[in-house]
Amino acid sequence: DQQVKQNSPSLSVQEGRISILNCDYTNSMFDYFLWYKKYPAEGPTFLISISSIKDKNEDGRFTVFLNKSAKHLSLHIVPSQPGDSAVYFCAASQGGTSYGKLTFGQGTILTVHP
Amino acid sequence: DTEVTQTPKHLVMGMTNKKSLKCEQHMGHRAMYWYKQKAKKPPELMFVYSYEKLSINESVPSRFSPECPNSSLLNLHLHALQPEDSALYLCASSQGWTATNEKLFFGSGTQLSVL
Numbered sequence: 370d371q372q373v374k375q376n377s378p379s380l381s382v383q384e385g386r387i388s389i390l391n392c393d394y395t396n397s398m399f400d401y402f403l404w405y406k407k408y409p410a411e412g413p414t415f416l417i418s419i420s421s422i423k424d425k426n427e428d429g430r431f432t433v434f435l436n437k438s439a440k441h442l443s444l445h446i447v448p449s450q451p452g453d454s455a456v457y458f459c460a461a462s463q464g465g466t467s468y469g470k471l472t473f474g475q476g477t478i479l480t481v482h483p
Numbered sequence: 484d485t486e487v488t489q490t491p492k493h494l495v496m497g498m499t500n501k502k503s504l505k506c507e508q509h510m511g512h513r514a515m516y517w518y519k520q521k522a523k524k525p526p527e528l529m530f531v532y533s534y535e536k537l538s539i540n541e542s543v544p545s546r547f548s549p550e551c552p553n554s555s556l557l558n559l560h561l562h563a564l565q566p567e568d569s570a571l572y573l574c575a576s577s578q579g580w581t582a583t584n585e586k587l588f589f590g591s592g593t594q595l596s597v598l
Binding site: 401403405410411412413414415418458462469470471473474475476 | 487489514516524525526527528531533539571573574575577585586587588589590591592594
């Protein structure tokens with residue numbers, strides 16, 4: 370049972386345009402969501418997060434939107450840069466005794482063309 | 484210092500070998516984790532240590548044995564592994580159970596190949 374889903378395996382965007390990466394979840398107990406960026410043979414790098422009490426969080430070029438009723442979140446990158454090309458993972462946690470246990474989506478490969 | 488350091492970066496071992504993976508952080512974090520990532524798959528949690536005590540074991544086979552000697556160090560002892568255990572092993576740390584909304588910081592991982 371895949372509780373966190375990223376249905377787009379890949380996304381290709383032109384430099385300077387907006388990249389939108391999507392993530393859906395099924396577990397209504399998830400209350401904290403994170404986006405990580407990963408290069409091959411390296412560990413995931415934390416990008417941005419959002420608590421379930423918010424619907425938007427912004428950090429520079431990165432904005433995460435959360436729609437709790439739809440169990441959907443998205444990451445917007447504006448403007449996209451070639452250095453943003455990587456695998457992006459959505460992750461979720463539910464606190465309590467599961468604190469720190471992140472459930473990851475399958476990842477979306479973002480390619481930003483110059 | 485915001486780094487989680489893992490050694491070695493690469494490891495090749497036979498099925499009868501005993502080896503250890505090491506992880507270190509100096510951010511004062513009190514929770515540390517081992518994740519496993521197979522190729523083209525998301526990371527999956529193996530173990531969680533909180534304040535140097537094992538708090539979560541995700542039904543990991545006993546051929547993987549974690550150890551947390553102190554709050555900065557985390558080891559993963561490997562013995563009698565199988566070829567299907569070949570993967571990228573990721574260590575992570577976070578502030579600790581007393582903090583809400585834990586952000587995990589990951590190391591670069593150890594790429595393990597079992598022959």
